[in-house]
Amino acid sequence: MSGALVQLLLLEYPLALLSGLALGLLLDLAYPYHRGIALKLHPVHTCYVYSKRLSRPYASRLHGIANAASCLAIHLAVLVILLLASLKPGWPYLLITTALVAGITVKLSVSIRLLFREARRTGEALGNGELEEARRIVSGLVRRDTKNLGQGHVASAAIEALAESLVDGITSPLLYYFTLGPIGSLFQRLANTLDGSLGFKDPELVEQGWFPAKLDTLLNYIPARITGLLILLAGQGSRGLHKALVELKRQAVLLESRNAGWPIAAMALSLGVKLEKKNHYTVGLGELPSPEHVMRALRVARRMVILYLVIVISLYILLVHAAGWL
DSSP: OOHHHHHHTTTTOHHHHHHHHHHHHHHHHHOOOOOHHHHHTOHHHHHHHHHHHHOOTTOOHHHHHHHHHHHHHHHHHHHHHHHHHHTOTTOTTHHHHHHHHHHHHHHHHOOOHHHHHHHHHHHHHHHTTOHHHHHHHHTTTOSSOOTTOOHHHHHHHHHHHHHHHHIIIIIHHHHHHHHHHHHHHHHHHHHHHHHHHHOOOSTTTTTTTHHHHHHHHHHHHHHHHHHHHHHHHHHHOSTTHHHHHHHHHHHHTTSSSTTTHHHHHHHHHHHTOEEEETTTEEEESSSOOOHHHHHHHHHHHHHHHHHHHHHHHHHHHHHHHHTTOO
């Protein structure tokens, strides 16, 4: 690996990477929303708009690959330029500027507070008997039609979205942040965005959405399984973990998605409920969840995120220390 690549991935600057993580998480807590110019310039928004405008009905796989590759290249090039500028040799504030670039990238790649807020708002609306409001809120979290869903299915949708988004917006970008630096976390987030804009199986998009869908599946393959395991640990501890893992493996494949089944089935097993998308899948054991189960899912998710951060940060520190970079 060349010295330039080592620098770009911040492998020799663990303090900058850790400081960037802290800054990014603080920014997420302080400013979880994006409005106005902040929204228009957000790479998730610009990548989504870009890929949609370049998409064509019934386009080929090659068109989809070109669309996705160009979107990734343009957005990552901006980050590479910023990193190179912050890593200028002899620059006395290298640690500060690099940590700032890394922190902003974490903020743009990771979404914790907003996810938790929307899931909580759904549970609170259901608890207050405001079914229409709960349907409206959860419609922003899932792809399904929520207009005619009953309380149990709205609660299920909120919990499913929470569990799946733990992978897409937290564990996966942070895994690539610690292995490939800011470039890795942004790459994962952009790939996930491209899957959300093009990765549909309707006739108009099925071919051009093939590459974004496969890329997203590949990138989230390991994080999804780690997340499922940690959800079980956060939800029920180590007692009966082996039996729960056996059941998780059986339930996870009930979803068409190779990855989404792991966090969703794990959350269902942790809560002791069934989670169901009508006419698509049912996972878990028991009845449909109640508003209280949504709140319990949030507590499990919070413990899982803390556990994940402790594990990945500890492993990262041990590895960079062994490599002599700390």
